Amino acid sequence: MTDHVFTFCKTDLAARADGTLWWAAERILCVSDLHLGKSERIARRGGTLLPPYETRETLWRLEAAIDATNPATVICLGDSFDDLGAARAISDDTRATLTRLQAGRDWIWIEGNHDPGPVELGGTHMADLKRGPLTFRHIATSETGEISGHYHPKGAIAGATRRPCFLIDAARIIMPAFGAYTGGLSARDDVLAAIMEPTAIAVLTGKSALPVPLKSCLKR
């Protein structure tokens, strides 16, 4: 697994192939849009009964990233839960896994549009967080040095399937969605074109982190 290492606002960062962002100097691991409890929320609302394994799968992947990096701080960049009801309804298993992952490190829940209030789990709840030149928040604004999520960007270059991707330009980073049951918005969608500079880079995740010019991603 190779990471894409780059400098952003005078900070050395790594976009990891698993879709997490690693700030080695501060030992911060950042992850976005976990959407835990999505299947429970859909079932509760009278929808279909999706396989109830997405929380397990997402946390299993997150644990692998934490094991690989041993962070001092984990920042969950919003939409960590599919709604506040889903946060309340999580199983004892999930609660135990989260407690284990949180042990010995700071854990920060940034609020998202799906989970706008505090959750009754360990960790600190915040609207956004500043660290040095960087700001962590859920939805992108026009601030420089901002790291956000929300849009679930996915990109593909000719000859490959669509993969979740980071979008990076001089002023901002948009993170890929980490949750198992999350769809994606084309990295070339108009909404994202309005936020990112034309010279932005897309880092495709998967087996390895592959940086490509955003312009070379397919529209689909």
Added chain:
Amino acid sequence: MLKRSSEPSLLLIAPTGGGKTLAGFLPSLVELADGAHDGLHTLYVSPLKALAADIKRNLGTPIAEMALPIRVEDRTGDTSYTQKRRQRADPPHILLTTPESLALLVSYEDAPRIFKGVQRIIVDEIHALAESKRGDQLMLALSRIQAMNPDLRRVGLSATVEDPSAIAHRLARHPDPCPILIADPGPDPDISMLVTQERPPWSGGGAKYSIPAVLDLVKQHNTTLMFHNTRAQAELYFHNLWLANDDGLPIGIHHGSLSRDQRTNVEAAMVRGDLRAIVCTGSLDLGIDWGDVDLVIQIGAPKNVKRLIQRIGRANHRYNAPSKAVLVPANRFEVVECVAALEAAKAHDLDGDPKGAGPRDVLCQHILIAACSGPFDATQLFHEVRTVGAFSDLSRAAFDDCLDFCATGGYALRVYDQWKRLKEVDGKWQLRDPRSSARIRMNLGTIFDIETLKVKFRRSAKTLGEIEESFAATLTPGDTFLIGGQIVRYEGLNQLTVEVSRQKGRTPKVATFNGTKFATSTQLSQRILTMFQHDNWPDLPDHTAEWLHLQRAVSKLPETGRILVETFPQDERENMVVYGFAGVNAHRTLGLILTQRMEAAGLNPLGFVVTDYALMIWGLSPVRDVAPLFDPDNMRDGLETWLAGNAVMKRTFRVAATVAGLIERNTRQGRKSGRQATFSSDILYDTLAKYDPDHLMLRITREEAMRGLVDFGRIEDMLQRTKGRVDHVVLDRVTPLAAPLFLEPGRIPVFGEGREKLLADRAADLMREAGLEGL
């Protein structure tokens, strides 16, 4: 027909359009003539909406002429909301409908009142329905109606088929007997193959070379139907016909992707006798009686002799006149296929594959339908389902599995108990949330449409037709494509509509409709292999016979009892061609198995392409020893493991999970827009495969894929037939029989180490080109 009208079940087999439909209605007209029957008397179900409308017209005339007190109405997806409401309150005597609309009626709480007193049900074109899940859904709906009216009599109307008793078993209430009436098939059809001065091309399905000769045939006949195997081919052919149509012959086009208005216009013009020819697809395979058709042209090899015979039956419905048909091979290999099909048709050798037991995804949907109509008793519903021929062997355990899936999701992890879909109250199952019946009804049906987008001219309300979402995604403004026979220019996507403008005189990019590819039948493939062993081929045109002679001189011709494998370098890749003659679906599976084995052996396969007769794999390294690749022992062993990850399984899963109600196609918010709120069914498949591999949906997927898209049965047949006799011919260049494969579209990439290397190189190139490599 009248004499047998008291039989509980009856199957009538007659050649296409032999007037059998009206015969089916005779007993109903007689029984209704005295005006004493109140409410619904006869249900008529056909696979096509158009057929229901057609029958309504045809029945209207005798009823009006004899002034019979009978009300006939149709009810399909096209019927207005107010009309449907009125029909529920006050059903007509004869209701003409489709399996989907009938399932919807059965799902209403007032179903017992709507169906009260129904005497007869006529299932038209039952041979076509029996081939798909629509037939299973229909028979399940009938079992409910029959439970309300035990004396209900069933009549099935079928075209010529290879195994009438199988259809009879599916029609009758199990274990009732079902007598079969076979009508006089009439004289043998007059079938020939078109041979032109110009040679057919080496590959492709366009058959453009045949246009001058085909136009001549159209001129010599009153009305010609031109059948194509795919919609894209029909569009292209229609376009090319018009470019060459110097006499301005009135020619129309008809296929399932065209808007309803357009299809109705073409049908009406045809009935009026305004058209000399119609370019069409399977959308005209069934039913509607065009009367004056005196020639059927099949463009492209027919793939299946039974379907060919049924299509030919569309010509010359007049009593005792032979139907006339011409086969037009689209490429050189299809010349061989057409000649084999001619032989088979002359020998009355119809082909077909036996159908398996009733599909359980359809049963799951049926259980949800039952729950929509009101609380039900599980044991009673189980016995009702067992009266359906296709489900007569269903075990109680299998039924309970489906019920559990509908109620709780059926997961090994029980987390949904408070959010169940169905709950049991006083021994009866019902919806936990009665409002969910609306969502269930919205998602009824077993026809799995590929997601399509409407195509419209800018600032125009009129829909030209539909194209697949995946095709639309490949378009950039300025691209041109064919729809409804005209070239249009892609302007952009507006909401969920593709906006286009008129464009004249440019070569179009063709609309690709990924409709299911029919594999050439086993029987037809065997005929071709047998033909290859002849010393020479007087029935084949010279150009094709010479091609086969050349192949024999350079390499070998494939044989029935052996597998021929050729390896040679070409275009900087190492190629391997396997002549399996097992059909496209089985070859695709074989391609996945073989590339998997090659990946493990470090041969770096990059991709493969399949046709009905062969499979070609290319990669970075040459294959020197082919025998281990075909080792039958490990073939099935490894199947399950690798099958889990492949795209064919995911596609099969998507269909089954949608039919069973796990994935919703339609939601109240309107169609899913592909935005970040939705995610692909592949993710559900991967999750289940990892955490709940024994889940009902995965079991159904495996079973269906094995006999459907994976078609492993035909690979096993091939291995059985050849028993390890693999002939490996090593060459330094491409062979005559292999050459067309290089022109074949639909190449399937293999995502292994070889491609990962190429992809990393490509990404690095892109960064360098953009001057970003230091970043």
